Amino acid sequence: MTPKNQIAIFASGNGSNFEAIAHACAENRLNAKVALLVCDNPDAFVVQRAKKFDIPVFEIQPKNYTTKADYETEIMQILKKYNIDLICLAGYMRLVSDVLLNEYEGKIINIHPSLLPAFKGLNAIQQAFEYGVKLTGVTTHFVDKTMDGGKIIEQVAVSAENCTLEELETRIHAVEHELYVNTIHKLQTHYQL
Numbered sequence: 475m476t477p478k479n480q481i482a483i484f485a486s487g488n489g490s491n492f493e494a495i496a497h498a499c500a501e502n503r504l505n506a507k508v509a510l511l512v513c514d515n516p517d518a519f520v521v522q523r524a525k526k527f528d529i530p531v532f533e534i535q536p537k538n539y540t541t542k543a544d545y546e547t548e549i550m551q552i553l554k555k556y557n558i559d560l561i562c563l564a565g566y567m568r569l570v571s572d573v574l575l576n577e578y579e580g581k582i583i584n585i586h587p588s589l590l591p592a593f594k595g596l597n598a599i600q601q602a603f604e605y606g607v608k609l610t611g612v613t614t615h616f617v618d619k620t621m622d623g624g625k626i627i628e629q630v631a632v633s634a635e636n637c638t639l640e641e642l643e644t645r646i647h648a649v650e651h652e653l654y655v656n657t658i659h660k661l662q663t664h665y666q667l
């Protein structure tokens with residue numbers, strides 16, 4: 475059996491996608507281990523979730539670094555220590571730049587709650603709802619320098635009809651939790667991480 479992939483999840487907030495991936499690993503639905511949470515917000519609920527799973531947390535505050543390169547270099551050192559071979563952004567509200575992109579080329583992925591390239595950025599579910607689309611969805615993609623940019627890996631459509639914003643959020647999050655695990659599995663199978 476191939477060795478487990480060592481995943482680092484980067485998150486800034488609630489962490490429901492973090493938990494979905496950690497759960498899939500704990501139940502051996504993924505041949506991977508969430509080896510590290512990287513969190514740029516000390517108050518984020520995702521930190522509590524990591525403690526529940528006994529997953530080490532690396533807390534880092536960008537305001538303590540002069541440049542983005544310094545900030546990412548510090549993160550990279552800890553990623554090396556944990557032998558990370560896949561980075562999953564899960565509600566990480568920050569752009570990734572050269573230091574990490576060059577070192578982990580093709581190994582940084584993100585999930586976004588819309589059918590990209592529609593509704594990039596913050597509050598994508600609300601943006602789609604307010605626009606009045608009939609169909610929205612979830613996208614997983616490789617990460618590049620741009621916001622919610624990079625080659626699409628998978629998309630799942632979600633109906634936005636006959637629901638409130640809250641109901642649409644519930645539908646989208648349920649799809650996200652399943653899709654992110656599927657995408658990691660797909661990468662392990664087809665991209666030989």
Ligand code: GAR
Nearest residue numbers: 487488489490491492565585586587
């Ligand atoms: C998720 O809906 C994720 O798709 C979104 O942030 C939320 C995080 O939720 N990401 C983006 O909007 C990226 N542009 P979570 O903290 O419960 O996983």
